[in-house]
Amino acid sequence: MRAVVGRKLGGIQDLRIEDIASSPLERGTIRISVRAAGVSFANLLFIAGKHQNRPSIPFVPGTEVGGVVSEIAPDVRTNLKIGDQVCAGLPSGGFAEDTVVDADNVFKIPDSLSFAGATLFPTIYATAYAGLKWRANLQPGETLLVHGAAGASGLAAVQIGRAMGARVIATAGGDHKLAAATEYGAHHAIDYQKEDFRDRVLAITDGRGADVVFDPVGGDVFDNSLRCVAPLGRLLPIGFASGRIPHIPANLVLVKNLTVIGLYWGFYMAWGKSKADAAMRGKVRTLFQEMFALYDGGQLRAPIERTLPLSEFGEALRCVERREVVGKIVLMP
Structure with missing residues (x-):
């Protein structure tokens, strides 16, 4: 798959588009065919090694995606099925054509919500x-x-x-x-x-x-x-x-x-050492249901300023770095 890869901590100039192997599907995970990946200020901190989640080398940035479920680990108990349109939050790995995510952090999106708009919800x-x-x-x-x-x-x-x-x-x-x-x-x-x-x-x-x-x-x-x-x-x-x-x-x-x-x-997505318990997972799922209801009710509107192909990740990150973006800029793998 094509992905944005960093092989050392640094800046935007240190990232490259590469063809790499897809991540293995581990226990408790879901594979998503990524259709949109949100770009944020947190990405800049991550690639510089200044974020709470310090990357392992090499790394693929990206913490918020919209896409389609393409594979589900056998041990996962979920109402999701292959082909469902979802959004997901993950500590890294979103700037790629597919990614593997903790199943608890994958949420089915309303039919009214675009993949680009869906990237705003996970974080x-x-x-x-x-x-x-x-x-x-x-x-x-x-x-x-x-x-x-x-x-x-x-x-x-x-x-x-x-x-x-x-x-x-x-x-x-x-x-x-x-x-x-x-x-x-x-x-x-x-x-x-x-x-x-x-x-x-x-x-x-x-x-x-x-x-x-x-x-x-x-x-x-x-x-x-x-x-x-x-x-x-x-x-x-x-x-x-x-x-x-x-x-x-x-x-x-x-x-x-x-x-x-x-x-x-x-913390609520259990990205660090502290794992959220079942009650917290249920609370998070209820939160997403409430947010999607607000979106369907017209009280939330996903503000997308621009979408760019994955190959233009540098321009997307520089727009964020220059504080030019109103709302969200999104990569479309």
């Missing part, structure tokens, strides 16, 4: 939904502040926050990105390049601040969020696209009764 929508519902317990009528709101993670949080009944404030850079955040459901959009989002958030909320902050950016953005979050507020650091992991001043957490809530979606 992007799932992270936003689990973060806002499970971890932050976002309530109707609360104010949600979403940073990086024109990226795939940000637009997912904007849509899910709106669907959960929150008032959504989005931050992004530039008119085009602000327009996208508004189009996908933000009640207020702030251009952080032109104004201090802290002051605007406080003005919008009559000085109270945001109840929940969804932050895939980190760095200075997280620092300033601490100063415009409401008492008893909850902050969700879900990534550090700025490149700086912030240090949290405990005095602010104390005096404002704040809760800082971690969320690593790979």
Whole structure:
């Protein structure tokens, strides 16, 4: 099969398209013929060896795919069958013509959902939904502040926050990105390049601040969020696209009764050493059913900016690196 292969840690320039053997079908796994593979900032961290999941050499990047079930291991008990259209989340291996995935992390998609759109659900929508519902317990009528709101993670949080009944404030850079955040459901959009989002958030909320902050950016953005979050507020650091992991001043957490809530979606998908139990697996499956129902109900729209052939993986990754993408860019093997 054709795949994007890295034979050392580094940058985009160190990846190559190669013909390699398909991965063996192991116990508890399903083989998927990949029709679409999502491209994300996490891929850049992965190929540089800076992600939580450090790759073995050689490696194939890619953590979110849409495709067709082509083979099921004999020990797998599942309602899925050969030919079903699915999405799947995996620690690596998505930038290829086929991939092998833990059966528990493969989900049948609605007929209305394209393969490209399906790539947003295994990690992007799932992270936003689990973060806002499970971890932050976002309530109707609360104010949600979403940073990086024109990226795939940000637009997912904007849509899910709106669907959960929150008032959504989005931050992004530039008119085009602000327009996208508004189009996908933000009640207020702030251009952080032109104004201090802290002051605007406080003005919008009559000085109270945001109840929940969804932050895939980190760095200075997280620092300033601490100063415009409401008492008893909850902050969700879900990534550090700025490149700086912030240090949290405990005095602010104390005096404002704040809760800082971690969320690593790979834990729920059992990508690391800690394996999710059966109850957690069931909870994850219910989450996907709820997300697909929101999609079919028109409350979620998978924002795909561009699709490119697998051979143009370099251009796709560079677009993400340059922060040019509004929504998602997807490779089509």
